[in-house]
Amino acid sequence: xxxxxxxxxxxxxxxxxxxxxxxxxxxxxxxxxxxxxxxxxxxxxxxxxxxxxxxxxxxxxxxxxxxxxxxxxxxxxxxxxxxxxxxxxxxxxxxxxxxxxxxxxxxxxxxxxxxxxxxxxxxxxxxxxxxxxxxxxxxxxxxxxxxxxxxxxxxxxxxxxxxxxxxxxxxxxxxxxxxxxxxxxxxxxxxxxxxxxxxxxxxxxxxxxxxxxxxxxxxxxxxxxxxxxxxxxxxxxxxxxxxxxxxxxxxxxxxxxxxxxxxxxxxxxxxxxxxxxxxxxxxxxxxxxxxxxxxxxxxxxxxxxxxxxxxxxxxxxxxxxxxxxxxxxxxxxxxxxxxxxxxxxxxxxxxxxxxxxxxxxxxxxxxxxxxxxxxxxxxxxxxxxxxxxxxxxxxxxxxxxxxxxxxxxxxxxxxxxxxxxxxxxxxxxxxxxxxxxxxxxxxxxxxxxxxxxxxxxxxxxxxxxxxxxxxxxxxxxxxxxxxxxxxxxxxxxxxxxxxxxxxxxxxxxxxxxxxxxxxxxxxxxxxxxxxxxxxxxxxxxxxxxxxxxxxxxxxxxxxxxxxxxxxx
Amino acid sequence: xxxxxxxxxxxxxxxxxxxxxxxxxxxxxxxxxxxxxxxxxxxxxxxxxxxxxxxxxxxxxxxxxxxxxxxxxxxxxxxxxxxxxxxxxxxxxxxxxxxxxxxxxxxxxxxxxxxxxxxxxxxxxxxxxxxxxxxxxxxxxxxxxxxxxxxxxxxxxxxxxxxxxxxxxxxxxxxxxxxxxxxxxxxxxxxxxxxxxxxxxxxxxxxxx
Numbered sequence: 079x080x081x082x083x084x085x086x087x088x089x090x091x092x093x094x095x096x097x098x099x100x101x102x103x104x105x106x107x108x109x110x111x112x113x114x115x116x117x118x119x120x121x122x123x124x125x126x127x128x129x130x131x132x133x134x135x136x137x138x139x140x141x142x143x144x145x146x147x148x149x150x151x152x153x154x155x156x157x158x159x160x161x162x163x164x165x166x167x168x169x170x171x172x173x174x175x176x177x178x179x180x181x182x183x184x185x186x187x188x189x190x191x192x193x194x195x196x197x198x199x200x201x202x203x204x205x206x207x208x209x210x211x212x213x214x215x216x217x218x219x220x221x222x223x224x225x226x227x228x229x230x231x232x233x234x235x236x237x238x239x240x241x242x243x244x245x246x247x248x249x250x251x252x253x254x255x256x257x258x259x260x261x262x263x264x265x266x267x268x269x270x271x272x273x274x275x276x277x278x279x280x281x282x283x284x285x286x287x288x289x290x291x292x293x294x295x296x297x298x299x300x301x302x303x304x305x306x307x308x309x310x311x312x313x314x315x316x317x318x319x320x321x322x323x324x325x326x327x328x329x330x331x332x333x334x335x336x337x338x339x340x341x342x343x344x345x346x347x348x349x350x351x352x353x354x355x356x357x358x359x360x361x362x363x364x365x366x367x368x369x370x371x372x373x374x375x376x377x378x379x380x381x382x383x384x385x386x387x388x389x390x391x392x393x394x395x396x397x398x399x400x401x402x403x404x405x406x407x408x409x410x411x412x413x414x415x416x417x418x419x420x421x422x423x424x425x426x427x428x429x430x431x432x433x434x435x436x437x438x439x440x441x442x443x444x445x446x447x448x449x450x451x452x453x454x455x456x457x458x459x460x461x462x463x464x465x466x467x468x469x470x471x472x473x474x475x476x477x478x479x480x481x482x483x484x485x486x487x488x489x490x491x492x493x494x495x496x497x498x499x500x501x502x503x504x505x506x507x508x509x510x511x512x513x514x515x516x517x518x519x520x521x522x523x524x525x526x527x528x529x530x531x532x533x534x535x536x537x538x539x540x541x542x543x544x545x546x547x548x549x550x551x552x553x554x555x556x557x558x559x560x561x562x563x564x565x566x567x568x569x570x571x572x573x574x575x576x577x578x579x580x581x582x583x584x585x586x587x588x589x590x591x592x593x594x595x596x597x598x599x600x601x602x603x604x605x606x607x608x609x610x611x612x613x614x615x616x617x618x619x620x621x622x623x624x625x626x627x628x629x630x631x632x633x634x635x636x637x638x639x640x641x642x643x644x645x646x
Numbered sequence: 647x648x649x650x651x652x653x654x655x656x657x658x659x660x661x662x663x664x665x666x667x668x669x670x671x672x673x674x675x676x677x678x679x680x681x682x683x684x685x686x687x688x689x690x691x692x693x694x695x696x697x698x699x700x701x702x703x704x705x706x707x708x709x710x711x712x713x714x715x716x717x718x719x720x721x722x723x724x725x726x727x728x729x730x731x732x733x734x735x736x737x738x739x740x741x742x743x744x745x746x747x748x749x750x751x752x753x754x755x756x757x758x759x760x761x762x763x764x765x766x767x768x769x770x771x772x773x774x775x776x777x778x779x780x781x782x783x784x785x786x787x788x789x790x791x792x793x794x795x796x797x798x799x800x801x802x803x804x805x806x807x808x809x810x811x812x813x814x815x816x817x818x819x820x821x822x823x824x825x826x827x828x829x830x831x832x833x834x835x836x837x838x839x840x841x842x843x844x845x846x847x848x849x850x851x852x853x854x855x
Binding site: 536554640 | 693696698701720723724725727728730732734736737738747748750778780781794800804
């Protein structure tokens with residue numbers, strides 16, 4: 079390893095260990111201690127199983143557990159099937175850039191905003207009911223139906239699907255790019271296999287290993303999501319993650335110990351679900367091979383693809399309608415049931431930022447810009463360190479990047495806040511930025527790694543042979559050439575920051591209000607017009623960031639054809 | 647100043663040297679040619695001399711230029727220019743800025759623009775300074791790349807199959823252009839190629855790995 083690379087890598091490693099791994103471990107340690115009755119801040123200093131007994135004695139615990147498993151595993155499984163079906167259907171019918179354009183709104187929209195919009199859409203008093211009433215349904219008042227917050231968690235699964243299917247489509251798309259797809263499809267079809275069955279038997283088994291980690295991220299997320307579950311999930315009893323959040327923030331501090339046990343249980347659930355998933359993979363592999371060896375040509379698979387694609391298209395349409403519903407309500411003034419559109423419009427809420435959204439917007443922007451800038455700097459330092467040292471990324475480093483995405487936030491955030499309290503930074507902007515970076519940095523790193531490595535190393539050698547120092551090679555050659563992926567990574571990081579709920583809630587100690595925390599709080603039953611304003615703003619920020627990331631290179635490099643290729 | 651290669655050998659981390667140790671003296675203005683089958687490590691030899699060796703390879707021997715052993719210096723301090731198969735003009739810079747990137751920092755102020763313009767003119771690219779490199783033809787790109795390399799005032803030049811992507815007519819023309827400049831600058835050049843006609847045109851010593 080070259081000495082220069084070593085110094086940079088050591089600096090990055092120390093920062094990551096001190097800034098990321100240690101806090102997560104410390105937070106987890108605090109949580110685990112509290113789960114077994116050890117939390118000196120509360121005067122609890124003896125190890126016992128009492129918190130667990132208290133946890134399982136809490137009302138609705140069994141239902142919460144069941145709900146979490148059904149919604150978490152169910153949505154991930156469904157999302158995978160739908161995404162695979164849609165991918166097979168859309169391939170060859172859609173260009174890669176067309177697909178990217180289609181997916182961007184769903185990837186950019188924060189979970190909370192989408193969930194609120196979906197609630198506006200699906201509720202008995204929502205837009206869909208208004209559109210079909212009273213002429214089709216006869217309703218002249220909202221029916222007594224639980225279409226949102228239903229006790230089975232259907233609305234929550236739907237909301238998760240709208241976010242997860244596009245995410246899986248994105249990772250499948252980039253995995254497919256690494257395969258000789260056309261040839262394999264041709265080979266399969268030349269052997270008499272129908273298009274659909276070639277996908278299932280030939281392409282998917284090759285794609286699956288490449289998207290396994292993102293699937294686990296999806297699974298972990300779906301099992302532990304809080305904001306979306308508050309807005310769309312059942313409320314009494316709610317999913318385990320929502321219940322845990324409630325217990326952590328309850329006025330009764332005696333609930334903190336069982337809440338910690340629940341947080342630990344959450345980690346156990348994720349580990350268990352991933353274990354279960356891996357077992358299912360093994361079984362499916364055997365069954366699949368048996369099925370493959372029988373050599374069935376499977377002509378009737380086409381209807382399955384159509385079904386999956388129609389379902390996916392419906393999901394996307396609902397997602398877009400949900401975002402429209404947000405906008406609609408934010409401009410509504412009088413809108414009595416069951417009119418399809420408001421009777422009168424108003425810009426009252428938009429013109430009064432002093433009522434709260436102005437401050438929340440400022441805080442959100444500040445948090446987003448700071449955490450994104452820091453994460454991007456760190457990611458560049460890491461990648462440049464790899465380049466200078468000339469060594470490829472080790473497996474443990476990849477694991478390190480994915481760690482915060484695979485661990486349920488609840489599992490360590492409350493404990494981390496206890497640590498932050500002890501060092502006296504809890505409740506400040508710094509603490510929230512730090513906590514958000516735990517989730518912003520991994521996404522920035524993942525988004526930037528592939529384009530960074532795809533840079534032609536000969537271009538860098540050419541610069542070196544012209545006498546350019548490593549610093550000049552970085553700033554005058556690499557970074558300008560990577561402007562588009564750098565800005566895309568920044569936009570993704572910013573979107574992740576804007577969407578953060580729990581880190582802001584816990585680390586901000588209730589003193590820091592962002593668009594997200596406000597929107598989630600307002601979503602339970604207050605004025606839809608105000609909620610709509612917050613949620614629209616929350617959804618608009620990531621879109622804006624993506625827009626900027628698209629426009630800046632397009633303008634700067636309008637005369638640089640070599641850099642206007644397909645977005646990476 | 648000549649380029650003196652003594653017992654140069656490149657060895658992968660776990661394995662035997664790629665080729666028998668190479669000893670070669672290239673005098674100023676001369677173009678030496680290295681030939682050999684694909685995969686023997688011709689390009690790796692150039693990487694070793696230029697300082698661009700990938701991780702996992704080690705080089706032994708000596709490459710002395712201007713009284714200094716190159717192998718101990720970082721790539722940017724060797725003053726060894728490289729021409730690749732592709733021109734590798736930086737896509738984010740205009741043609742003129744690509745040349746200015748190579749131009750030695752000792753040239754300052756108005757002289758920089760003049761040097762760039764003069765180089766463009768020599769390459770038959772007068773008036774191309776503001777152009778997007780992606781809009782240049784293959785031959786124009788190859789000439790611009792040579793000019794960029796020469797503006798850095800290299801003490802030696804490495805040619806990594808720089809003509810192989812060009813079609814036959816253009817190939818002879820660009821080859822002559824490059825070799826003429828090597829002679830005019832009076833620097834040693836080392837070329838790697840598959841094509842015997844390149845070696846004939848170079849006229850210097852030929853080594854087969």
